[in-house]
Amino acid sequence: MTKWRWRKELLSERRRVPASVRFEEAISLSGHLTSGRVVRPGQTVCAFVPIASEPGSVQMLDDLHDFGARVLLPVVIGRGALEWGWYAGKDSLVPGPYGLREPNGELLGVTALRIADMVLVPALAVDRNGIRLGRGAGHYDQSLPLASNGTELVAVVRDQEIFEALPSEPHDVRMSAVLTPNRGLLRFV
Ligand SMILES: Nc1nc2c(c(=O)[nH]1)N(C=O)[C@@H](CNc1ccc(C(=O)N[C@@H](CCC(=O)O)C(=O)O)cc1)CN2
Ligand SMILES: Nc1ncnc2c1ncn2[C@@H]1O[C@H](COP(=O)(O)OP(=O)(O)OP(=O)(O)O)[C@@H](O)[C@H]1O
Numbered sequence: 001m002t003k004w005r006w007r008k009e010l011l012s013e014r015r016r017v018p019a020s021v022r023f024e025e026a027i028s029l030s031g032h033l034t035s036g037r038v039v040r041p042g043q044t045v046c047a048f049v050p051i052a053s054e055p056g057s058v059q060m061l062d063d064l065h066d067f068g069a070r071v072l073l074p075v076v077i078g079r080g081a082l083e084w085g086w087y088a089g090k091d092s093l094v095p096g097p098y099g100l101r102e103p104n105g106e107l108l109g110v111t112a113l114r115i116a117d118m119v120l121v122p123a124l125a126v127d128r129n130g131i132r133l134g135r136g137a138g139h140y141d142q143s144l145p146l147a148s149n150g151t152e153l154v155a156v157v158r159d160q161e162i163f164e165a166l167p168s169e170p171h172d173v174r175m176s177a178v179l180t181p182n183r184g185l186l187r188f189v
Contacts, residue, residue, distance in 0.1 A: 003133060024181075026060055029057075039117070044072060046116045048122045073103045081142040114146060119147060122135075126161065127163045129174065141171050153176045154175065154176070
């Protein structure tokens, strides 16, 4: 099956998930992130503001922040690597392209993710080898090679979105772990 076909099916599955289930799943994701086993206070985490049916919530960003993590969010500038800005609370988010909400503060440049200890990467699915399927804009595939060695790259998906094998291309950056509501953080070997 092509990447395009996978995306279409995964998105239509996600749209069928009731809001109440998404809400509970977001609480679980947040619980894992602030359990002390995934992120430590003082660490820098690149996160994302979920759109449409993506797993997670703005509350999760607040929880991470209250836990003591420093939270960076992506800002889309053109078609290349993502820019980054600090998350400074719900009220600091402003509308961006594709219905995104983005931080309104200073842009820190594309290399800001070098300071991240962990990057939470939005994904439609991930496979057992850490191959991630995104929305197909290629922003993360261009940004993730700029992260420092040892930075944990974590695909955030629903429990049903881990598959045996997904189509991959040479530019796809492998994830080091996946985070799901019910299984928590699973590292790929
Ligand atoms: N929350 C989030 N932030 C992100 C990404 C993402 O996938 N999710 N990106 C990952 O690269 C970058 C933005 N790229 C994007 C590329 C395409 C669409 C998109 O196709 N949006 C749909 C609406 C959403 C839906 O119906 O599911 C659209 O515009 O029709 C969104 C973001 C940076 N920030
Ligand atoms: N490192 C790169 N350099 C240049 N172009 C790239 C790179 N990575 C991806 N692209 C371009 O982006 C397109 C989409 O890539 P891909 O299908 O892997 O996106 P994705 O990982 O699913 O999406 P995203 O990263 O936006 O969440 C590719 O067809 C390619 O043209």
